[in-house]
Amino acid sequence: xxxxxxxxxxxxTGFLRSTQFVRSYASKSHKKALEDIKAQLAESPCVLYMKxxxxxxxxxxxxxxxxxxxxxxxxFTSHNVLxxxxxxxxxxxxxxxPTIPQLYVKGELVGGxxxxxxxxxxxxxxxxxxxxxxxxxx
Numbered sequence: 248x249x250x251x252x253x254x255x256x257x258x259x260t261g262f263l264r265s266t267q268f269v270r271s272y273a274s275k276s277h278k279k280a281l282e283d284i285k286a287q288l289a290e291s292p293c294v295l296y297m298k299x300x301x302x303x304x305x306x307x308x309x310x311x312x313x314x315x316x317x318x319x320x321x322x323f324t325s326h327n328v329l330x331x332x333x334x335x336x337x338x339x340x341x342x343x344x345p346t347i348p349q350l351y352v353k354g355e356l357v358g359g360x361x362x363x364x365x366x367x368x369x370x371x372x373x374x375x376x377x378x379x380x381x382x383x384x385x
Contacts (some may be wrong), residue, residue, distance in 0.1 A: 258335040280337035293381040297348040308360035
């Protein structure tokens with residue numbers, strides 16, 4: 248059995264090298280995604296990472312987050328994590344939050360759809376968004 252494993256190991260050394268290259272490339276693209284997130288959060292005071300786009304959310308939770316922000320009159324930027332797997336994984340790491348959507352206000356993670364709903368119902372979201380200056384003035 249050991250000789251069988253040795254033969255497999257010796258035949259897969261090329262595969263292992265290519266796997267190491269893929270890991271190296273993936274870590275570079277992951278680092279780039281983290282840098283992109285930092286830049287996106289610096290550019291806009293209210294950022295929603297979601298599945299889909301505000302005009303067409305691709306999951307119920309993202310739809311809920313968008314509708315809440317629209318009900319509050321918030322001006323926000325969104326990023327579709329379904330278009331970029333590196334972004335999708337990096338945002339989970341960046342905010343130490345496992346689910347999508349994620350709302351950031353002034354660079355700080357507010358939370359996902361369930362937290363937004365609670366904050367919306369008790370009026371705290373309105374205050375948070377007003378203090379951040381992201382509410383449309385009519």
